[in-house]
Amino acid sequence: MAEKKKIKKEKEPDITFYHPDLLEVPEKGLPYLKGYKCKKCGQLDFPKLSPCPTCWGEKFDVVPLSRKGILYSFSDLYIGQPGLETPYICGYIDLPEDIRIFAMLKGDVDTFKCDEEVELTTGPIRKNADGLEIISYMFQKA
Amino acid sequence: MKLQRDVYIAGVGETVFGKHKMDYDELGRLAAFQAIKSSNIDKPGLIESAYVGNAHNGIVTGQTIFKDIGICGKAPIINVESACSAGAMAVHLAIKDVACGLTELSMGVGAENHTLRRKSGTAFMPAMNDIEAVHGGVMTGKYAMRATRYMHETGATIEDLALITQKNRRHATHNPHASFKGDYSIDEIINSRMIAYPLTLHQCCGVVDGAGAVVVCSEEMIRKLKIEKPVKVRGSVVTSGPYHNKPRDITGDDITEMTSSMLYEESGIGPEEVDILELHDAFTIAELLYYECMQLCRKGEGLQFLRDGQATYGGKCVVSPRGGMLSYGHPIGASGAAQVAANVKQLRGECNGYQVEPIPQVAMSHVTGGGLSGTEHAACTMHMLTSDW
Numbered sequence: 223m224a225e226k227k228k229i230k231k232e233k234e235p236d237i238t239f240y241h242p243d244l245l246e247v248p249e250k251g252l253p254y255l256k257g258y259k260c261k262k263c264g265q266l267d268f269p270k271l272s273p274c275p276t277c278w279g280e281k282f283d284v285v286p287l288s289r290k291g292i293l294y295s296f297s298d299l300y301i302g303q304p305g306l307e308t309p310y311i312c313g314y315i316d317l318p319e320d321i322r323i324f325a326m327l328k329g330d331v332d333t334f335k336c337d338e339e340v341e342l343t344t345g346p347i348r349k350n351a352d353g354l355e356i357i358s359y360m361f362q363k364a
Numbered sequence: 365m366k367l368q369r370d371v372y373i374a375g376v377g378e379t380v381f382g383k384h385k386m387d388y389d390e391l392g393r394l395a396a397f398q399a400i401k402s403s404n405i406d407k408p409g410l411i412e413s414a415y416v417g418n419a420h421n422g423i424v425t426g427q428t429i430f431k432d433i434g435i436c437g438k439a440p441i442i443n444v445e446s447a448c449s450a451g452a453m454a455v456h457l458a459i460k461d462v463a464c465g466l467t468e469l470s471m472g473v474g475a476e477n478h479t480l481r482r483k484s485g486t487a488f489m490p491a492m493n494d495i496e497a498v499h500g501g502v503m504t505g506k507y508a509m510r511a512t513r514y515m516h517e518t519g520a521t522i523e524d525l526a527l528i529t530q531k532n533r534r535h536a537t538h539n540p541h542a543s544f545k546g547d548y549s550i551d552e553i554i555n556s557r558m559i560a561y562p563l564t565l566h567q568c569c570g571v572v573d574g575a576g577a578v579v580v581c582s583e584e585m586i587r588k589l590k591i592e593k594p595v596k597v598r599g600s601v602v603t604s605g606p607y608h609n610k611p612r613d614i615t616g617d618d619i620t621e622m623t624s625s626m627l628y629e630e631s632g633i634g635p636e637e638v639d640i641l642e643l644h645d646a647f648t649i650a651e652l653l654y655y656e657c658m659q660l661c662r663k664g665e666g667l668q669f670l671r672d673g674q675a676t677y678g679g680k681c682v683v684s685p686r687g688g689m690l691s692y693g694h695p696i697g698a699s700g701a702a703q704v705a706a707n708v709k710q711l712r713g714e715c716n717g718y719q720v721e722p723i724p725q726v727a728m729s730h731v732t733g734g735g736l737s738g739t740e741h742a743a744c745t746m747h748m749l750t751s752d753w
């Protein structure tokens with residue numbers, strides 16, 4: 223039995239950051255989302271889609287996306303996903319690059335409005351399999 | 365799908381929708397056997413293929429349903445999954461078999477038991493490999509955002525949304541298959557527990573169990589079975605949701621607009637000719653938006669259409685005559701097949717206590733499926749049926 227235990231592989235730790243392809247958090251300066259511009263047809267996408275769904279191009283330029291956008295719609299959720307503390311708030315944010323982002327909103331219920339300006343921030347979106355917070359992009363009132 | 369030859373519905377079945385101790389397979393069998401009996405089929409050999417919609421109950425669900433009634437070993441049974449659209453897709457595939465001449469008689473079934481398995485107090489969500497799901501996305505939230513935006517743009521209120529629940533549950537008052545029915549006051553609806561602002565508990569479909577089943581066949585088989593009231597399939601359309609990450613108008617629904625247009629074209633029947641409609645009223649806001657998406661009224665006039673009584677008895681189109689998902693609840697793999705079953709019964713004048721009068725001759729059904737990031741819905745299935753006797 224003891225021997226069997228020894229060969230048992232160490233469990234790899236679960237992720238605590240979501241996801242380096244999507245979000246850059248520089249040591250100095252502000253975090254930003256990464257858009258992917260297809261080198262063949264010019265389409266800009268978030269998240270990264272490879273190949274490009276329009277032309278099947280496989281080469282992309284990484285483009286930092288605007289940090290501010292307009293809150294198109296939102297909802298204060300009182301019954302949520304299993305394992306997530308409620309209430310929490312979700313919304314669609316439209317960026318000037320003509321891209322819509324779905325994200326959690328940082329702030330209080332009953333305070334958001336359609337068409338108000340919001341800005342990128344980061345925060346915990348859920349707990350991982352080890353019970354640690356997973357950090358990702360969120361938006362808050364600008 | 366252009367139907368290559370005429371396809372008819374011979375018989376249908378549906379269980380009571382509600383919290384059941386019976387698992388999905390028993391429910392599915394009940395509905396299937398009802399459909400078989402009402403099709404005057406008296407032995408197993410006639411069924412040449414069967415499709416079974418289910419979302420959450422595991423593997424080989426169709427074979428599990430059919431093995432006890434002597435159909436396993438005699439026909440291919442294929443399991444279909446596309447979240448809420450699964451049951452309607454199963455019916456579509458049965459129609460396709462007959463339309464293509466592959467079979468003379470086929471079945472589509474939808475069956476689901478949620479309550480034996482699911483933890484209550486949590487919301488349905490897309491799969492965790494979906495970027496929106498990772499960020500807390502749930503179906504209630506998706507519809508709630510549509511409602512928030514609709515209210516922002518049109519000035520509609522929660523009280524307006526509540527009218528949908530009130531209407532549909534009134535329609536269901538005497539429907540023995542529905543589980544939430546009768547008179548609900550607007551106050552009661554809007555003051556029920558908040559689920560996802562602005563959607564309160566009574567504006568959301570209940571989590572229940574149930575099954576629906578449909579037997580489809582060729583014209584020759586309708587004669588052989590001596591079906592007195594054959595229902596003709598005028599159109600059956602399945603689509604997948606357009607995908608992109610650009611801003612889109614969520615007070616519309618691109619996939620429903622596309623699918624209904626295709627159905628109108630395929631069937632040669634326009635929106636103004638549809639007498640009754642079962643649609644995906646999983647949440648109040650959905651029904652309101654879909655009036656516009658399906659061109660029952662012009663864009664921006666959905667609320668007026670509702671307020672003017674155009675979606676109830678005596679109106680242009682009786683929407684959710686069985687009570688819709690807001691009254692039945694929504695066992696997601698089952699609902700699409702149960703909608704078709706309910707429409708057939710309306711066309712045949714068999715809905716004692718909740719029959720639409722005069723008896724409708726054109727019935728449409730609509731069910732979307734699945735939250736998938738970058739789409740409004742992953743799938744949409746619609747059917748157009750007419751009485752043909």
Ligand SMILES: [Zn+2]
Pocket residue numbers: 260261262263264265274275276277278279
């Ligand atoms: Zn491209």
